[in-house]
Amino acid sequence: MPPTTGGAAEPKQDRSRVTRQRLLEATVRCVAERGWAASTMAVIAAEAGISRGALQHHFPTREALVVAGLEHIFEERRLDLDRLTATVGAGTSSGTNDTGADETHPAESDTTETDAGRPDADGVHAVVVRLVEIYTGEHFRAALQVWSAAAADPALRETVLPLERHFARSAHAMAVAALGVDDTDPQQRALVQATLDLARGLGLGDLLTDDSRRRTHVVRAWSTQLAAALGR
Amino acid sequence: MPPTTGGAAEPKQDRSRVTRQRLLEATVRCVAERGWAASTMAVIAAEAGISRGALQHHFPTREALVVAGLEHIFEERRLDLDRLTATVGAGTSSGTNDTGADETHPAESDTTETDAGRPDADGVHAVVVRLVEIYTGEHFRAALQVWSAAAADPALRETVLPLERHFARSAHAMAVAALGVDDTDPQQRALVQATLDLARGLGLGDLLTDDSRRRTHVVRAWSTQLAAALGR
CATH class of the missing domain: 1.10.10 (Arc Repressor Mutant, subunit A)
Incomplete structure (x- = not known):
């Protein structure tokens, strides 16, 4: 920039x-x-x-600061997702998935990707885990405070809405790429959206208390379901 | 009371x-x-x-008011869920499902319930629709404002947390009853939790803008998936 x-x-x-x-x-x-x-x-x-x-x-102005702050949050989340796509896409051929260590594919991560850009069930799980992480950190908590304020402040709302729309579209596109789904298939498209909505809901569930244990089970159940629906 | x-x-x-x-x-x-x-x-x-x-x-005190306000929100949501359970449970045998009219089971709502307390795929969809509605109205928006404030205010957080825990448990129990799932089965239990997390995320998505069109597709995709996972 x-x-x-x-x-x-x-x-x-x-x-x-x-x-x-x-x-x-x-x-x-x-x-x-x-x-x-x-x-x-x-x-x-x-x-x-x-x-x-x-x-x-x-x-x-404070408005200029909040716009830049939201863009910064967005950029950090985008980088998280890029790293995720690289990790899943790397499969067995690189050492870049050391940050994505997960109990589910320690040694047999050669099954992480079935063919170009289509992660298998373990890969789907890894993507969902990372998507949910993006919604549970400090950046999400900050975004949530801005959303709440914007819900009660029409001027702030007008500032925030275009940024949020842009972020939502990008997050969807990145999730589609990471999961290797067909975005022209209405059911697959809606399931990617549902996964991002779930991630947002889980982030909200983590706002006042550490919800990580419960979240682990929910993410596992969801990713199992999603992988089955995607035929992985 | x-x-x-x-x-x-x-x-x-x-x-x-x-x-x-x-x-x-x-x-x-x-x-x-x-x-x-x-x-x-x-x-x-x-x-x-x-x-x-x-x-x-x-x-x-304002604290007494917020506690009573949250309990009121909780009670209203609980009544919504009770009505839902009655609607789904009523099947063809009563006129109480006139508020739950839905394009998916206009005439053949005699298939809404497979056996005692176990709604079929259409019934599962109706339950998910209603669960999501509970998280998209004024009560949810008010709760969200309290949660955001509590995230930045330790004293308010201590007031709010026990109420939220109680609500989360009750919402889970009511969703289990409405869906007729086996809550001792870890996968079914996690899928009910995921449905409630999804509902919360969809509520958040509706905070700054009318998200109802997109939400309809997402809810349909997830309820189809959930019904299949529950063998309905």
């Missing part, structure tokens, strides 16, 4: 980018922990360890 | 119960539309059309 420029401007641009990154991470952390209303510009500047003036240099 | 008393005390108690009901409905409406932070005692009293003193007579 940053424009490519050469020469002496780069170190300053790098510094600026690092500050921007730190600000966005502080924004996400603040909103996830304190909620949207409490995450004022002053609170976020303090959390990031910079002056309020420096914050306003990067983001003149 | 109200104690049974006789004689002259009744009319006053009735009036008090009506006021309490109106207050709880105003609380739910306020919280769903404005969020938790904005729903102060003064705002809720104004919404209900009573004085702040009268509000405090019924609920001395």
Whole structure:
């Protein structure tokens, strides 16, 4: 995203980018922990360890900050999904699935992919596990606080909606790719959507308490069902 | 719930119960539309059309009001589910399913129940539709605002958690009864949980925009899958 420029401007641009990154991470952390209303510009500047003036240099308004914050959340989730697709797609041929270690395919991960882009039942399970993870971390908690605030604030809602629509479409496309489903088949398409809705519901179930044990069983039951429906 | 008393005390108690009901409905409406932070005692009293003193007579603290509000939400959802169970259980033999009219079983609803308490595929679909409805109305939106606030407020979280645990258990038990599943079978149990998680995720998807068209397809795809998994 940053424009490519050469020469002496780069170190300053790098510094600026690092500050921007730190600000966005502080924004996400603040909103996830304190909620949207409490995450004022002053609170976020303090959390990031910079002056309020420096914050306003990067983001003149709170609206600009929330848009950038949501885009940052989206980008982080997208990277998670990209890593997932790479892991599942890698099958036996690479060492990149070391982050996706799972009790279900320790040694026999050569069965993870049946043919190009079509993970088998274990692969489907790995994809569902990762999709659900994307909805249970700090980024999701921050997004949830923004959604709740937006539900009670028409102006914020108008800001948030196009970003959410864009994210929903991308998440769907990435899940379709990772699962290797035929998105023109209405039933397969709806099952991918259902899987993302389930992930969102599980994320919500994890908001006030650690729901990970229960979630493990639910994800297993769901992915078994999904794999069967997809003929894997 | 109200104690049974006789004689002259009744009319006053009735009036008090009506006021309490109106207050709880105003609380739910306020919280769903404005969020938790904005729903102060003064705002809720104004919404209900009573004085702040009268509000405090019924609920001395905001905490007492939120607990009663959540219990009210829970009770309303429980009644929805009870009606659902009655509708599905009634099959052809009663007129109570007029509220559950659905394009999938207009005339041949005599196939809705295979045997005692075990709805067939159409019945499973009807149950899933109703479960999802419970998570997409004003009550769910209000609950979501409370959950978000509780995620950023440890004291509120401690108040809310036991109520939520109780609700989750009851919702599960009611879904088990409506679907007629064997809750001692781990796979069937997990599929009921997944259905409720899906319903919660679909509710979240409806927060900022009318998601009903997409939801219809998702619910259909999942209920087809669930019915097959349950052998209906």
